Amino acid sequence: MKMIITVLAFLVITTTQAQTNYEKGMTKAFEFWKNQKTDEAANLFERIAKAEKENWLPYYCAAQVHIVKTFNSKDGKEILSRLEQAQNYLNEAKTFSKNNAEITIMEAMLNSAYVIYDGQAYGMTHSPKVEALYQKAKAIEPENPRAILYHAEWQMGAAKFWGKDPKAFCPEIEKAILYFEKESSDIPFYPQWGKDQIARVQKNCQ
Template sequence: MQKLILITIILVSGFTSAQTNYEKGMEKAFALWQDQKIDEAENMFERISNAESKEWLPHYYIAQINSIKSWNIKDDNILKAQLGKAQEHLNSAISLSKENPEILVMQAQVLTNWVAFDGMTYGMKYSGKITELYSKAEKLSPNNPRVMYCKAEWAMNSAKYFGQDTTPYCDAIEKSIKLFTNFKPESSLYPTWGKDRAEQGAKSCKE
């Protein structure tokens, strides 16, 4: 009996240590990112994703970094490399965490990168899919502020493009800010981004 208890303690201790190492690695990657050491942060997330084969978050953040880096890229070879990498890691994240609204939002963001780069080529190809992703994410998590804000932002930009009224989307952006204020992520490692973008969007609505 004592031997069984000892084995259990050892196993639990090992699991706790592994979790702690994972969390420490993630926090270090976040710190590098915050210090604008983007490449170093991305490399850290990659090392974690290789070591922690059951965790979707490192893949998610690699995709997010490559999405952010791609917004103002004009060279299609660089864009394809970065968004290709983002998609590869999103695919890994999806395989580890299906029906995940955070991943659906990031997938929509990556597809929006393509549309922003070349609307004539990619607008027709991805617009419907982006709308579908946000609708699915909303059904899964209607009170997730990133879901509400990003869905409204996409719809607003589409409305502007077609010369339509954007007022309903401004209201949704305002509502998302309140959700950001009260939203509690599942852990300290989960996504929290978006409130500053929502506030900027709300400000633009009033100008």
């Protein structure tokens, strides 16, 4: 199972100097990421997080950068290093925002990255974590489209592995589409990614 994420930043214009600096920094970090400057992006997100204090979003973004990078890497040492860094960032994010569906989804993706990297080594230990984390995220936010879409993709992958029909989870994708259409947030840089991945996941329904 291969997961590729395209991240879209939705900006809200703010007025105070502190907010403007935060916005500029986050925008610059996303530009680094867009230009495949992965380490520069993650490092800038980390610096922003330390400056902002008690803001989970920069730590979340730093973790996401590292996790996404592993999906396109074949270097085992790099993959494990990035996933360890990502877990540290998510641990920091959780200290500022408990029972956060977005952080929980990202942690599910982190654990799935271990399975994707080496199913034999991590499948037995990390697969149950992935399932539990997606279930937790959906319990926190039942209409979160990322939780629904990526949980469906995970379940489809598991169904294929066990020789079952992945199409059983196609209705979940339709549900995610509806929730993506309803999604909105006025919080700068709040996660709203994933909609562009619907067609890729839907290939499992053909």
